[in-house]
Amino acid sequence: MTEGTRTDRLGLLLGQFDQAGEMARVRLKGLGDDEYLWEPVPGSWSIRRRGEAPTPRAYGPGEWVLDRGAPDIPAAEYAEVARQAAGGMTVSRIAEDWSVSVERVEQVLAHRGEPVPDETPVTTIAWRLGHLHSCLAGQWEWTFGERRREPRLLVDFSPSASVALHRFWDLIDRWRESLATVTEEQLDTVGFSRYPYGSDSDDPFVAVLAGANLEFIHHMAEVSLLRDLWRGRFTASE
Template sequence: MTLPPRLIPLLEQFDFACERLLARLAGPVMDSGNGVDIGVTPLGDDEHLWEPVPDCWSVRPRGDGPGARATVLAGAGDWGRDSADSPHPFPPPFTTIAWRLSHLAEMLTLRADHTCGSRALTRDGYRTPGDAARAVSAFGTASAAWREALLTADDAALDTVGYSTYPNGSDAEDPFVDIVWWVNQEVLHHGAEIALLRDLYRARPS
């Protein structure tokens, strides 16, 4: 299928954001931004779960229960991600790299499924990785799944409200092209946050 022309720049932006984030997380090198490769230390478990301030939201062993101001560990499996029923706490809790990566991977996985899959996956059924290597891998798998979902969209689909039936966003109210744009913003801004947290971890007092 020929890609709709207005989807092409959005797909290119998504690819750029994902490739850059994965390089920042897994290395061994990444583009510094001016065409020069710089070395990257792969994300480790301590950094993945590092809490730079008190009372962060993170991912935790289910047996430990939720963190401060969280009411539930979302997801399935031995680990869960701090969450709370709406309305969420204000001001929002500071979140770890682990929380942000899990949020992105879950969102991309579920949106892909609700666009061209079973349309049955739920947040409660998503298995949250607890270690860095599996978290990075989960993001890579999820971003690839969402990209495949985008390739199913023709021009009419981009204008269709509810083309994605993802239940945890505005998909039921917005044209699909707006959802595609929104997902890009999620990856871009959380990717930038994760990059900054990596810098702060490297520069933390010993």
């Protein structure tokens, strides 16, 4: 074990977050606007000027909005819905969490066998960063902030990669500083985070923090892959 390495619950989660952040900062160096907004395939989700988004629930407080589709429970989340139900969440609460009907939740809970994979949209780097920024900004506001502002109006999305990254890393630093103050008691507190989307308010904060780390890691992995594809888009052999 490296000298000084923390092995307590918060220490392990902070260490994981720090390592993922260090790798992400290296991987995102030199990101330009064209690459940031590059749509690998037709119909990709991205950020758009208000009024130009083709998706029904695109959101944002300013001129640029983030694509967002109709509410549903994707096949990859069927197991999460089952866990929510097993953990005591009512069907109506789960439906509210996913912004779907009670009938849709019942359909998911009644499903047997492997779910058919969804045809999910390909997303741009701008979308991935914007989505992650929006989620973390909302979680900070509803955990350490005033717990009153609408999460989807907290981030002013930008078509500039440098502007977006500057704002994003500022948030990451603020999130990390706030996490360092969390006590053991708060880690076990159900509802320490009151973030209104997802199951944060029904979970102990240690589970919320683990989920936030997972979200950060998997989205940064996707961004890294998009950077690799951008770099190789004209060099791949026929």
